[in-house]
């Protein structure tokens with residue numbers, strides 16, 4: 001799938017029909033083979049500055065639920081690490097399974113996690129709109145954090161409590177003063193990074209992925225509320241629970257995965 005100009009047969013249970021992807025040799029997600037990752041001492045510490053007052057709403061887009069931030073100014077930003085430019089936070093969302101046995105998009109030596117958090121940022125030094133950056137090389141930076149089932153995550157509870165109000169596809173509610181930094185592991189300086197793509201349409205190869213080595217813990221009950229969301233809108237007569245909203249893993253095609261730690 002790396003050589004062909006177009007990568008077809010992206011027949012994913014959730015998307016209708018094959019998706020032709022331009023290029024197709026730097027798709028995401030991937031399995032991170034830890035022993036094959038390359039320590040890069042030039043990788044700097046990540047610097048995230050998030051302003052909870054830029055948090056605006058939470059909504060169900062029929063694929064995941066997104067917490068969206070005001071990205072019209074440089075108030076919530078990410079820089080450093082593998083990034084040369086300044087990136088603005090636009091949203092975060094999760095991927096999860098129908099059981100705790102699987103759900104993450106990336107894996108570590110094939111190890112699956114029950115869920116994965118993605119914080120999506122776009123390059124505000126080079127582009128003026130998220131929609132532009134999505135289509136461009138070096139346009140996006142996404143932080144991935146693995147979730148494990150264990151103790152209750154106090155910071156996550158405010159988000160969990162908002163989910164029943166957005167059960168159906170298309171529902172939106174106001175959601176303010178949420179600090180996404182509370183969802184990051186205590187150590188954000190240990191990560192892997194590689195060049196890849198969005199894992200949802202348009203699957204553009206515009207993402208610098210930054211996958212955290214350390215996970216966060218959430219409780220079984222908190223994750224169960226994620227699974228109470230629906231893929232379907234209120235009007236549809238068959239309601240489908242929002243689970244297994246992850247993409248199948250993609251070929252590495254010779255890409256290097258660098259680590260910030262040895």
Ligand SMILES: NS(=O)(=O)c1ccc(C(=O)O)c(S(=O)(=O)NCCc2ccccc2)c1
Nearest residue numbers: 061118120131134142197198199200201202
């Ligand atoms: N797993 S991932 O980080 O690749 C990802 C998943 C979902 C979405 C999304 O918008 O639903 C996004 S998004 O926020 O980047 N939007 C992509 C689709 C889109 C393109 C252009 C304008 C609006 C939305 C990213």
Ligand SMILES: [Zn+2]
Nearest residue numbers: 093095118199
């Ligand atoms: Zn995602």
